[in-house]
Amino acid sequence: MKFDFSAREIPNQRTAIATHKRLKAANESLVVIGRFYLALIEQGLWPTQKALASELGVSRAQMSRMLAAARLPEEVLRAFGDRQAFSFADIATLQFLVKENGEQVIKQRARAVPQNTRPEDVLGILTTGKRPAPRGIRIRLGRDRKHLRVESTNIERVIPRIEELEQFLNVLLAVDLAAAGR
Structure with a gap:
C-alpha cells in the first residue's frame, strides 16, 4: 500500500500525531513508519529529530533505526x-x-x-x-549465533537421520581440528 506523507496530506503537527497513531494501530512496517518520520523531518514540522521523537513518544534509538529503514535503497x-x-x-x-x-x-x-x-x-x-x-536440506546459523537451524522441504526424511547428521558434523569438526594441529 502506498502512503502519501506530503505536506498537503500532513500539513501540521496535530495531523502528524493523528497519522502516527493510525500507523502504529495498523502495525505498519518499520519502512513505512520510517518514511513517515522522514517526511515530517523534511517538511520541518518539528525543529529536530529529537523533538519529533519526544512528541511522538518514540525513543531516539527507534527513530534512528526507522529512519535508516526508510533510507534503504528502493x-x-x-x-x-x-x-x-x-x-x-x-x-x-x-x-x-x-x-x-x-x-x-x-x-x-x-x-x-x-x-x-x-x-x-x-x-x-x-x-x-x-x-x-x-538443495534438499539447508542448515543456517540461528539468530543467537549459538544454534543451527535445519530446514528441508522433506523434513520427514531428515528426522530419522538426525543422529547420522550429528555424527557427520562431528567428524568434520574432528578433521578440521586435526588439520589445524590441535
Whole structure:
C-alpha cells in the first residue's frame, strides 16, 4: 500500500500525531513508519529529530533505526516483495551490506533477485551476489549465533537421520581440528 506523507496530506503537527497513531494501530512496517518520520523531518514540522521523537513518544534509538529503514535503497526493499516485515536486526544487516559492498553493488544484486524468492535467499543473494544452489536440506546459523537451524522441504526424511547428521558434523569438526594441529 502506498502512503502519501506530503505536506498537503500532513500539513501540521496535530495531523502528524493523528497519522502516527493510525500507523502504529495498523502495525505498519518499520519502512513505512520510517518514511513517515522522514517526511515530517523534511517538511520541518518539528525543529529536530529529537523533538519529533519526544512528541511522538518514540525513543531516539527507534527513530534512528526507522529512519535508516526508510533510507534503504528502493531496489533492496523491492527484492523482498510484499514480505517487508523487517526487524531492527534485518535493517542493521541490510545497512551493513550497503556500507561494506557499496550502494551500487547492492542495488545491482537486488535487481537480479527473482520474484518470490524467500527472504533468507534474498539476503544470501545480496550478500554474495549469487543465487543459492538448489538443495534438499539447508542448515543456517540461528539468530543467537549459538544454534543451527535445519530446514528441508522433506523434513520427514531428515528426522530419522538426525543422529547420522550429528555424527557427520562431528567428524568434520574432528578433521578440521586435526588439520589445524590441535
